[in-house]
Amino acid sequence: MPLFLLQFVQLLCVSVLAGIFGSLVGLGGGMIVVPIMTLFMGIDFHVAAGASIIAVIATSSGSAAAYVRDRLANIRVGMFLEIFTVLGAICGALLVGKIPTRTLYIIFALVLLYSLFPTASKIAAELRVSARRGRGAESGVPDRVSVALSLDGEYFDPAQGRNVAYRLRRVPLGAAVMYVAGLASGLLGIGSGAFKVLAMDGVMGMPIKSSTATSNFMIGVTAAASAGIYFSRGDIDPLVTAPVALGVLAGSFAGARILPRIAGIEIRIGFLVVIAVIGMQMLLRGFGVGR
Amino acid sequence: MEAVEATISLVLRGGVILSASIICLGLVLLFAEGALANGARIDAAIAYPRDATALLAGLCALDPVSIIVFGLLVLIATPVVRVAVSILAFACSRDWLYALITALVLVLLVAGMYLGVAVR
Numbered sequence: 001m002p003l004f005l006l007q008f009v010q011l012l013c014v015s016v017l018a019g020i021f022g023s024l025v026g027l028g029g030g031m032i033v034v035p036i037m038t039l040f041m042g043i044d045f046h047v048a049a050g051a052s053i054i055a056v057i058a059t060s061s062g063s064a065a066a067y068v069r070d071r072l073a074n075i076r077v078g079m080f081l082e083i084f085t086v087l088g089a090i091c092g093a094l095l096v097g098k099i100p101t102r103t104l105y106i107i108f109a110l111v112l113l114y115s116l117f118p119t120a121s122k123i124a125a126e127l128r129v130s131a132r133r134g135r136g137a138e139s140g141v142p143d144r145v146s147v148a149l150s151l152d153g154e155y156f157d158p159a160q161g162r163n164v165a166y167r168l169r170r171v172p173l174g175a176a177v178m179y180v181a182g183l184a185s186g187l188l189g190i191g192s193g194a195f196k197v198l199a200m201d202g203v204m205g206m207p208i209k210s211s212t213a214t215s216n217f218m219i220g221v222t223a224a225a226s227a228g229i230y231f232s233r234g235d236i237d238p239l240v241t242a243p244v245a246l247g248v249l250a251g252s253f254a255g256a257r258i259l260p261r262i263a264g265i266e267i268r269i270g271f272l273v274v275i276a277v278i279g280m281q282m283l284l285r286g287f288g289v290g291r
Numbered sequence: 292m293e294a295v296e297a298t299i300s301l302v303l304r305g306g307v308i309l310s311a312s313i314i315c316l317g318l319v320l321l322f323a324e325g326a327l328a329n330g331a332r333i334d335a336a337i338a339y340p341r342d343a344t345a346l347l348a349g350l351c352a353l354d355p356v357s358i359i360v361f362g363l364l365v366l367i368a369t370p371v372v373r374v375a376v377s378i379l380a381f382a383c384s385r386d387w388l389y390a391l392i393t394a395l396v397l398v399l400l401v402a403g404m405y406l407g408v409a410v411r
Contacts, residue, residue, distance in 0.1 A: 003331065003332060003333075004331050004332070004333050007332065007333040007334075008333055011333070043334045044334065047334055054363060054366065054367070057366055057367060057369065057370060058307070058366060060370065061303045061306055061307045061366070061369045061370060061373075062303075062307050064299075064300075064303055065300050065303035065304040065307065066300075068296050068299050068300045068303070069296060069297070069300040071296070075295065075296060075299060075377075076389060079377065079389060079392050079393050079396060080392055082374075082396045083392065083395055083396055083399065086396060086399040086400055086403060087399060089403065090399065090402070090403040090406060093403070093406070094406065149388070220369070220370035220373075221370045221371070221373075221374060221396070221400065223370070224367055224368070224369075224370040224371050224400070225400055225403045225404055227367045228367060228404050229404070231341070231363075231364070231367065232341060234339075234341060236339075236363065237334055237337070237339075238337070238339050238356055238359045238360050238363060239321075239333050239334070239337065239356070239359070240333055240334050241363055242314050242317070242318060242359050242362075242363070243333075245310070245311070245314060245362075245363060245366055246311060246314060246315070249307055249311055
C-alpha cells in the first residue's frame, strides 16, 4: 500500500476511536490523537496540535447535535458557563510567556491528579448505593443562583428507563473553576474538557452523563477561537487534518448513540482513567519529559 | 425552549454534514489526481491558501487541497454560527436573559479572535 494511503487509513482509524471516546467522556480526543501521531507516526508536534484542535471541534459539533436534541446537554448551563471559559481562555492567551510553561503544567497536573480522590470516592459511593438499589431522583435543595438562571434540568435516561431531574448547587464556584479551565486552555493550548466535567460533575453536582454531554457542547466554542489563530499561522495541515476530521466526526456520531444507553458509573470510571492519564501526561511534560 | 434546542441541533448537524461532504469531495479529487501515490508522506508540508482571494481562486480551479481547506473552515465556523443562531433562537422564544448571555459569549469570542491575531 502506498505510504500516503497507509497513513491516511491509520489516522482515520485512530480518529474514529478518539471520537467515540471523546464524545463519551466530554473531551476532544487530543489525548489519544496527539501521542499516536507524534510518537508512532513521526508527525511533527505542531501539525499534530493543529489536527487536535480540529478534532475537538469535530467531537463537539458531531456529538452535541444529538446531545442537545436528547436534552442530555443542558444548553443554558453550557451558554452561561461559556462566558467564563472564553474569558479565561482570552486571559490565558494574553498571559502566555509570563509564567514558565513547565510550572503551569505541574500546577494543572496536580489539580487534575488531586481530583482523582473525590471522583474515586463518588464511584465507591455509587457502587455501595447501587448494591442496595437504584438511586432516587437527584433533587436536593433548590439553589438561589441556579433557580435565578433556570439552570436546573431534566432528561430521559434510557439506561435507567426514567426521567432524571437534577438541581445544581455552588454555581459561582463552578463558574470560577470554568474560568480556570479556560485559563489552562489559553495558556497551554490544551483542550480543557476534563476541567469542565470536574466543574459540572464535581462542583455543581450535575449528573455525570449531563456533565460530559454539556462539556462536549461547550468545547467546540473554545476550540473554534484558537483554531482560527492556528489556521492563519499555517499550523493546520489540510492533508493530515482531513482524515482526522472525518474519523472523529464518525466516531462522535457513534459515541452520541452509545452515551444515553450506558450507566453513569461506567462513564465516571472512564473519566477517572482519563484524568489519571492526562494528569500524568501533563506532569511528565512539566518535568521536561516528552513534548 | 424546545424550539431553541431543535434549532441548535439542526445548525450543528447541518454544519458537520456540509463540512464532511466538502472534505470528502476534496479527497476524492485528490486521490483521482493520483499525485500522491508515489511514496509521499501524508505530512509532507504543502502550501495551502490562507486568505479569501487565494482560497476562492483554488476553489474555482477545483484544486483538491483548496476544497479540503474550505471544508475544514466550515467545520471551524460551525460552533461560532451555533452561538450566533442561539441568540436569535433565545430571542424568538422571548428568553431575554439567555439571549443576552449568548450575545456576551459571541462578543467575547470575536474579541478573543481579534486579540489572538494581534498578540501573535
